[in-house]
Amino acid sequence: MTALAQPVLTPLGRRPGALNTVVFHPAGGGLGQYVTLLSRLARRGPVHGVRAMGLVPGEEPDRTVDAMVERYLGLIRGLPERPNLLVGWSLGGLLAWETGARLAAEGAAPAVVMIDSFAEPWSAYGKPREGLLADIRRGGLVPMGPEAAEAAGRTAAAHLDACAVHHVTSRHTGAVLLMSCAGAERERQIADWRRRASRLAVTELDCGHFETFGTGHTSTVLRHLDTFIDASVGVSDAHHLHPEGTR
Template sequence: MDTSTTDARLLLPLAQRPGPLGSLLIHPAGGGLAQYLGVAGRLARHGSVHGIRADGLLAGEQPDDSVPEMTRRYLGLLGRLPHRPKLLVGWSLGGVIAWELAARLAADGPAPAVVLIDSFTDRETVSDSVRADLLAAIEQSVGTMGGSRDAERARATALAHISASAGHRTEARNTGPALLVTCAGPRREEQADRWRRLAGRLTVRHLECGHFEVFDPAHQPHLLGHLDEFLARLTTAAQETAP
């Protein structure tokens, strides 16, 4: 079976709008896209928005447990988009995958912009508390989706992604514009410094909340404010370079 055809189910159109910036949202650990609703709405002001969900969430699917494998699969999906994406966005693991995709896209064309929402270049260890928080968030998100089998698949996918994140170290360099939004925590400065070593043009902004509170109503407006500032610069640049 042609894997590019079967993988097509992972690519989801979220908004079809005219505009200079076609955006692609990459799932975080856990594999879903629901938490990106507000972000997708902001991105849609500037152009069409698509998302990539993870394998493993539906019956008969198997989750990936490797960042390189997910990057390879998702890169193969980009040819199905109406236009090459100019902006890649991801939270946590999603930002890492977005970065890897951007580096590969830059090898044969313009470097896309990247938004990293509290992503890390490496997570050599994942603490028990982070693992527990992630699994609790996943289980809560599927609590109304229809039974234990959905919860089992979500848990298995989350565990596979935790393994993928813990085993990956980002080393690819990107020359395109990038925004890193960090959450409060002891690794904040180290987190920003490590991305700066890999980025040509990195803007760093902060949120005074925890990793799993980014999309809460109290904090999402601040995230969207940072995103709006970054998007304003990107759309101005896109309009200046348009034929």
């Protein structure tokens, strides 16, 4: 089954474990960048992935971050077990944060991992649009046929517009990890999240935003992820987890 044939929320790992993870799509809407990340998370417990509306011809993409979050919350609330870890890169991290903040209002706050996400619009959104859309499409799944390619392009454009105007107003009381990529905005990016998170951990990635899952960098992402889970989500190994997901 390809990502384009999957439902919006789909199981990607069924191994039993107390770590219950949901991974959110980046701008562009697919989950193709996350193959190695999903494999690592699936060792520790069930994993579900969220792909975007709009990738299947005939679907309309959600055009605001709030619309995406409300849609995904409705699906996540229907899971057999409540997630205790939310993960995403770029827009995906922003969706993880906003979803986590809403879930925290209903119970225990899930831990959140954001891989180079921004609380305030990233200045790159103001750069030439076609170049940024090309970067987004380059990192996604290869569409099958012109109709699917058109749907993917429309979805990427909708996500770019949504990110360019979204300002995070929610706060998060759970454990949060920000992996910050190299760039002129790193200092501001970290400061913006620190104002909103009472338990923020920060690690740095020595690469650009669109190089995060390239050769030589994915292993660093996985190392930071494992360290955060072990220290902050109450996990010492794959078989001895705290069911509540926090400590």
